[in-house]
Structure formats: C-alpha cells, structure tokens
Amino acid sequence: MFKFFQPNKIFQITSKAPKYVLFLFIVVLSVGLTEALILSPEDYKQSDAVRIMYVHVPAAWISLGIFSSITLLSISGFVFKNKNFFLISKSLAPSGFVFNIIALVTGSIWGKPTWGTWWAWDARITSMLILVLFYAMYLISWRIYENEEKVFKISTIVTINVPIIKYSVDWWNTLHQPASINILSKSSIHSSMLFPLLIMTAAFALFSLLIFLMKYNTELIKIKNKGLDRL
Amino acid sequence: MINELLFMNGYGVYVLSAFSFTLLSFTALYLVTKIQFVKEQSKFVAKFGSLNAEKANSAKSQRINKEILANATNN
Numbered sequence: 001m002f003k004f005f006q007p008n009k010i011f012q013i014t015s016k017a018p019k020y021v022l023f024l025f026i027v028v029l030s031v032g033l034t035e036a037l038i039l040s041p042e043d044y045k046q047s048d049a050v051r052i053m054y055v056h057v058p059a060a061w062i063s064l065g066i067f068s069s070i071t072l073l074s075i076s077g078f079v080f081k082n083k084n085f086f087l088i089s090k091s092l093a094p095s096g097f098v099f100n101i102i103a104l105v106t107g108s109i110w111g112k113p114t115w116g117t118w119w120a121w122d123a124r125i126t127s128m129l130i131l132v133l134f135y136a137m138y139l140i141s142w143r144i145y146e147n148e149e150k151v152f153k154i155s156t157i158v159t160i161n162v163p164i165i166k167y168s169v170d171w172w173n174t175l176h177q178p179a180s181i182n183i184l185s186k187s188s189i190h191s192s193m194l195f196p197l198l199i200m201t202a203a204f205a206l207f208s209l210l211i212f213l214m215k216y217n218t219e220l221i222k223i224k225n226k227g228l229d230r231l
Numbered sequence: 232m233i234n235e236l237l238f239m240n241g242y243g244v245y246v247l248s249a250f251s252f253t254l255l256s257f258t259a260l261y262l263v264t265k266i267q268f269v270k271e272q273s274k275f276v277a278k279f280g281s282l283n284a285e286k287a288n289s290a291k292s293q294r295i296n297k298e299i300l301a302n303a304t305n306n
Binding site: 012015051052055056101112113218221224229 | 236239241242246248249250252256257260264265267268272274275279282286289290294295
C-alpha cells in the first residue's frame with residue numbers, strides 16, 4: 001500500500017506539479033481578492049472591517065489543519081516505520097507556521113476596530129499563540145535532531161493543543177466569537193459572505209500545497225545530495 | 232469609486248494592512264522556499280559533475296537522480 005508513497009515514485013509528480021499549482025493559485029487568489037475586497041457586502045454591525053475575515057479565518061483553519069496532518073503523519077510514520085511520512089510532515093510545517101502567524105497578526109488588526117484592543121489574553125487567541133510557539137519548536141527540533149522519533153514525540157505532545165483551540169470558544173467565556181460555520185449544522189453566515197470565504201480558503205490551501213511541494217522536493221534533493229557523498 | 236474602495240467607511244487602513252501583511256508573508260515564504268530549492272538543486276548538479284564516469288553511471292541508474300538533473304537543466 002505504501003509503495004505509492006516512495007519518494008522515487010512521488011518525485012515524478014511533485015517535481016512537475018508546482019508550476020501548475022502556482023498558476024491555479026494565482027487565478028483562484030485573483031477571484032478571491034475581487035470577491036473579498038469589492039463584491040462581498042459589508043456587515044451590518046462591523047461594516048467593512050468584516051473583510052479581514054477573508055484572510056484571518058482561512059489562515060487559522062489551514063494552520064490548524066496542517067498541524068493535525070503533521071500529527072497524523074508522524075503517528076503513521078512511527079507505526080508503519082515509513083520515513084516518507086516524516087518527510088511529508090516536515091515539508092508541511094513551514095506553511096503551517098506562516099499561516100499561524102498570519103492568523104494572529106490579522107486577528108490582532110481585526111481586534112482593534114471591533115474590540116478596541118490589539119490583543120486580549122483570551123482562550124482562543126492565547127491557544128493560537130501557544131500553537132505558533134509549538135510550530136517554532138517543531139521546526140527548530142528538525143534542525144537540532146536528525147532523528148525522526150524525537151521530533152515525533154514533540155508533535156504528538158503538541159496535538160493536545162489542537163482540540164483546545166477548536167473548542168476554546170465553547171468551553172470558556174471568550175471575547176472571540178463562536179464558530180459561524182459548522183459542517184454538521186446550519187452555518188450562521190450568509191451565502192454572500194460564505195462564497196468569498198470559501199474561495200479564499202481554496203486559494204490559501206493551494207498556496208500551502210505549493211509550498212509543501214517545493215519544500216518536499218528540496219528535502220528529497222538534500223537526501224540525494226547526501227547519497228552522492230557516500231558514492 | 233477608488234477612494235470609496237480604499238477608505239472602506241474608515242476601516243480601509245485595517246483591512247488593507249491585513250491583506251498586505253498576508254500577501255507579503257506569502258511572497259516572503261515563496262521566495263525563501265524557492266531559494267532553498269535552487270540552492271540544493273545547484274549543489275546536486277555540482278556534486279554530480281564532480282563524479283567520475285563510473286560513479287556518475289551508477290548514480291544515473293536511479294530514476295530520481297535523472298529527474299533532478301533533467302529538472303535542473305530545464306529551469
């Protein structure tokens with residue numbers, strides 16, 4: 001089953017894919033920006049400040065999604081003794097880290113006109129800040145240890161923070177609003193705002209895919225460079 | 232129309248700075264990743280060039296090495 005995940009087979013696809021993904025990303029981002037900045041309506045309460053949602057929410061979703069994927073891949077790599085899973089999770093981390101920073105900074109910018117403050121030690125915001133520190137720790141640990149199992153331990157310890165972030169707005173009384181979009185029940189967001197939000201999410205997902213592919217190719221070439229040294 | 236678009240009922244400075252920060256972060260991450268990729272690729276080509284004929288043939292027997300070299304010459 002895991003033969004498909006062998007670097008030799010994947011590289012044929014991953015080496016050619018970035019240029020197509022980049023093209024698709026530019027197209028989807030252009031549509032998303034037009035929708036988010038021009039065509040979508042202003043909010044009756046927040047006015048035009050609501051447009052910050054179109055960068056803040058997708059960035060937060062993707063940074064959380066990437067960390068969950070890193071954990072799942074690390075566990076799979078440990079269970080199935082497949083090093084390629086560790087390589088995939090290592091290549092996902094830089095975009096997750098940057099998306100986490102974007103979520104924090106844009107959230108802070110959004111907080112000023114809506115809450116009257118740049119920062120609040122609220123459960124959701126604080127847990128996102130902790131996640132960015134974990135991301136940094138994960139990236140640094142790859143530089144310090146070449147041993148995947150040590151890095152695996154770090155990523156599994158961090159996983160506990162992901163459900164805390166997700167449910168922080170339900171478990172505690174926070175300044176941050178509860179989720180407006182729910183897969184299992186009806187969303188409280190109007191379709192005129194949901195549509196640009198989904199397009200921007202697709203654009204951000206394409207960007208993280210692009211960075212992942214480039215980083216994965218770099219890591220593979222790094223391994224092959226070491227292989228040439230041993231010849 | 233353009234003034235309205237930039238002013239955004241007084242929220243323009245917040246909205247545009249959030250979008251600008253996002254796009255700048257994207258550009259920075261893309262450039263850093265691209266530079267790292269090109270650096271590793273050039274290192275590979277240089278190392279491959281310094282191999283003797285026998286070692287080069289042995290390295291070329293791996294499909295992935297051939298792919299890396301082909302991509303490097305295409306870029």
